[in-house]
Amino acid sequence: MDSIAELRARLRAFAREREWGRFHTPKNLAMALGGETGELLAELQWLDGEAVAEGLAHGPLRDRVADEAADVLLYLVQFAEAAGIDLVAAAHAKIDRNESRYPADLARGSAAKHTELG
Structure with a gap:
């Protein structure tokens, strides 16, 4: 299961x-x-x-x-x-939003909030 x-x-x-x-x-x-x-x-x-x-x-x-x-x-x-x-759908939607808010090239290695990323 x-x-x-x-x-x-x-x-x-x-x-x-x-x-x-x-x-x-x-x-x-x-x-x-x-x-x-x-x-x-x-x-x-x-x-x-x-x-x-x-x-x-x-x-x-x-x-x-x-x-x-x-x-x-x-x-x-x-x-x-x-x-x-639907937890799985909600989780995927949240990851989608986070991918936009925390672009890898700006967020890599940083603990900064998305509003603080350059």
């Missing part, structure tokens, strides 16, 4: 079996997504770059971060479905 469509179908069945659909409004799912994003951030909050790299290479930090990242993805997929957003 490796596509967004398959994941969406599995999530839909999971919620349906538990009769959770009435709770899965865009607002509630966005709030849950924000909470899970916070939990992901909390796993890395006070670690320096080296500790993060080492922890993500193996061990319990990697497992905890993987769980939190999965929660973020699951809520994002559910939010998009509830809001009627």
Whole structure:
């Protein structure tokens, strides 16, 4: 199972079996997504770059971060479905806009905002 469509179908069945659909409004799912994003951030909050790299290479930090990242993805997929957003199409459209806003010849190696590029 490796596509967004398959994941969406599995999530839909999971919620349906538990009769959770009435709770899965865009607002509630966005709030849950924000909470899970916070939990992901909390796993890395006070670690320096080296500790993060080492922890993500193996061990319990990697497992905890993987769980939190999965929660973020699951809520994002559910939010998009509830809001009627095609995530893959939206992501491609965003990349298209970013390609225009950040031309490679101007943005290469720069962390500048698109409004600051020469």
